[in-house]
Amino acid sequence: MSEKWTERDIPDQKGRVAVVTGANTGLGFETARALAEHGATVVLAVRDVEKGKKAAARISGDLTVQALDLTSLESIRDAAAELHTRHASIDLLINNAGVMYPPKQTTRDGFELQFGTNHLGHFAFTGLLLDLLLPVPGSRVVTVSSLAHRLGGAAIHFDDLQWDRSYDRAAAYGQSKLANLLFAYELQRRLAPQGTTISVAAHPGLANTELLRNAPAAFRLIGPIVAPLISQDAAMGALPTVRAATDPAVLGGQYYGPDGRGERRGDPHLVASSPQAQNGTIQQRLWTVSEDLTGVKFPETQPELMEQIK
Structure with a gap:
C-alpha cells in the first residue's frame, strides 16, 4: 500500500454487500461510490427514494x-424487514446519515x-440488521461521528436527552455525535467475544457538504469563501469511513479521521x-437508555443466536 491511504488502496469488494445510510449526497454518496466502483453490491438507504435513484x-x-427514514422507528423496522427479504447476509453497514444544527424539532x-x-x-x-452481519467473517459496522464530539458543550444529558427544558442546536449536535462514538465503542465491546463482526468509527474532519445547510446565517454567508x-x-x-470499512488492518474499536492539523x-x-467517549460507564448507560427508547434489543445479547453462530 502507498504511504498515504487513498481510494487506490481499497481492496476488491466483489461479493460483499454494503448498506450505506444517507447515500444520496455528500459523504454517503462518496462512500457508496467508492465501494461500488471496487465491486461491492451497495444499498443506498435514503429517506428520499427518488433522490436515491438519481444518485x-x-x-x-x-x-x-x-427507503429509510431515520426519524421514524416504523420506517426503520420496515427497511430492516425489506433488507432481510433481499439479502441473506450483509458485510458492511455504514451508519453515515445525519442532520446538523436544525431548529428545535x-x-x-x-x-x-x-x-x-x-x-x-x-x-x-443496526440492532435490527445485526443478525445479517454476525455470521459473516470480516463484517463491519462503521459509525460516522464528528469533531463536534469534543466541543465544550458535548455531553450526554441523561437528565434531558430530548432538550425539553432548553435547546442549544450546537450542543445537541455534539451530544448526538458523542453518542455515535459511545455506541460504536460499546457495540465493539459486545461483539468482541464472537469475533466475526467488528465495530469501527470514523469522522470526516471539516467536509464541505450539504450538512451545513442549517448552520448560522453568518457562516453560510462566508462559507463559500472560507470553506476551501x-x-x-x-x-x-x-475516506476515513471508507478506510474503516475496507482496510484489512483495521481493528474493532478504532477511530479514523484526517491526519492534518x-x-x-x-x-x-x-x-x-x-476521554468522555471512552468512558465505559457512560457507554453502557447510553446503551440501556437507547434500548428502552427504541425498543430494539441487539441479537448478540441473545445466547441462543450466539450458539447458532458458533
Missing part, C-alpha cells in the same frame, strides 16, 4: 435503493431531531477520541 444513476456498479417518535436521527435511528437500524481554506471536499471527507482535513489516519 445511484451517477455511480457505476451494482446498486439498489432502500422532534422525530415522529418524539425524540429531539439530532439525537433521534444521528444516534437512536442508527442504533435501532479550512475544509476538504466530500470525497476526501469520506486539528484533524480538519488530510488523509485518513487512526485518531483518538475524547
Whole structure:
C-alpha cells in the first residue's frame, strides 16, 4: 500500500454487500461510490427514494435503493424487514446519515431531531440488521461521528436527552455525535467475544457538504469563501469511513479521521477520541437508555443466536 491511504488502496469488494445510510449526497454518496466502483453490491438507504435513484444513476456498479427514514422507528423496522427479504447476509453497514444544527424539532417518535436521527435511528437500524452481519467473517459496522464530539458543550444529558427544558442546536449536535462514538465503542465491546463482526468509527474532519445547510446565517454567508481554506471536499471527507470499512488492518474499536492539523482535513489516519467517549460507564448507560427508547434489543445479547453462530 502507498504511504498515504487513498481510494487506490481499497481492496476488491466483489461479493460483499454494503448498506450505506444517507447515500444520496455528500459523504454517503462518496462512500457508496467508492465501494461500488471496487465491486461491492451497495444499498443506498435514503429517506428520499427518488433522490436515491438519481444518485445511484451517477455511480457505476451494482446498486439498489432502500427507503429509510431515520426519524421514524416504523420506517426503520420496515427497511430492516425489506433488507432481510433481499439479502441473506450483509458485510458492511455504514451508519453515515445525519442532520446538523436544525431548529428545535422532534422525530415522529418524539425524540429531539439530532439525537433521534444521528444516534437512536442508527442504533435501532443496526440492532435490527445485526443478525445479517454476525455470521459473516470480516463484517463491519462503521459509525460516522464528528469533531463536534469534543466541543465544550458535548455531553450526554441523561437528565434531558430530548432538550425539553432548553435547546442549544450546537450542543445537541455534539451530544448526538458523542453518542455515535459511545455506541460504536460499546457495540465493539459486545461483539468482541464472537469475533466475526467488528465495530469501527470514523469522522470526516471539516467536509464541505450539504450538512451545513442549517448552520448560522453568518457562516453560510462566508462559507463559500472560507470553506476551501479550512475544509476538504466530500470525497476526501469520506475516506476515513471508507478506510474503516475496507482496510484489512483495521481493528474493532478504532477511530479514523484526517491526519492534518486539528484533524480538519488530510488523509485518513487512526485518531483518538475524547476521554468522555471512552468512558465505559457512560457507554453502557447510553446503551440501556437507547434500548428502552427504541425498543430494539441487539441479537448478540441473545445466547441462543450466539450458539447458532458458533
